[in-house]
Amino acid sequence: MTDKDCLFCKIIDGQIPSHKVYENDLVLAFLDIFPLSYGHTIVIPKKHYYNFLDMPEDDMGNYFKELKKISLLIKEKLKIDGFNIVQNNFPAAGQVIPHLHFHIIPRMKGDGPLRMIPGKVQAKEDDLRKIIKKIKD
Amino acid sequence: MTDKDCLFCKIIDGQIPSHKVYENDLVLAFLDIFPLSYGHTIVIPKKHYYNFLDMPEDDMGNYFKELKKISLLIKEKLKIDGFNIVQNNFPAAGQVIPHLHFHIIPRMKGDGPLRMIPGKVQAKEDDLRKIIKKIKD
Secondary structure (H helix, E strand, C coil), rough: CCCCCCCCHHHHHHCCCCCCEEECCCCCEEEECCCCCCCCCEEEEEECCCCHHHCHHHHHHHHHHHHHHHHHHHHHCCCCCCCEEEEEEHHHHHHCCCCCCCEEEEECCCCCCCCCCCCCCCHHHHHHHHHHHHHHH | CCCCHHHHHHHCCCCCCCCEEEECEEEEEECCCCCCCCCCCCEEEEEEEEEEHHHCCCHHHHHHHHHHHHHHHHHHHCCCCEEEEEEEECCCCCCCCCCCCEEEEECCCCCCCCCCCCHHHCHHHHHHHHHHHHHHH
């Protein structure tokens, strides 16, 4: 079910640490360390699928219920005004990690158009910890 | 089920014309007339829901199967290298039309990062017709 060379499988296995937003048997949600906005979260299935086209159709209902649950959690706890769901398929679309993932990108009023180019600024550990604390409280 | 003031409900009802990519009882897919890329398609449920948080959980499996089917159709017929799925929730996230919709944004190798600002250039009718012809063939 996991791919030994996949970064996200290593995060699921705990080989690589992450700032966990939510976890259950089916999915893991964690903060993007190159955030496009405050609270930018990545949601992944625990099973290794390459991208959206490889997600088994019979499991889709369950996965998207989780995506909704996590979206609501972030919306309520971080008091955001809106959010974008973005999911990239194949390298031409900017897919870097070969493991299906959904971006939940929180937005506040007046943010303007979504900038998909993060400028590659890595978040500070302490800032990420503070966000998780807000979500867990 | 429909909202009389909603632009997308009017497209579903046929009051406003659209370049249809795919249609069945559950969903309608049509070309965005302000495309971010060649073949940019909008997928909407025929029932009027405001955004992702209002989609009934029990229907999610069926809706996302359709989204996959339409993604595959576009990928095969337009011979694209990849695609982004983008879905905006609330005005702060750029949601303009108050009817749940998913963007399928085709991408080709070398396109570079997704630009979410289309520059508001409306597509030419004839170009849209040619795309539909490719998809229907």
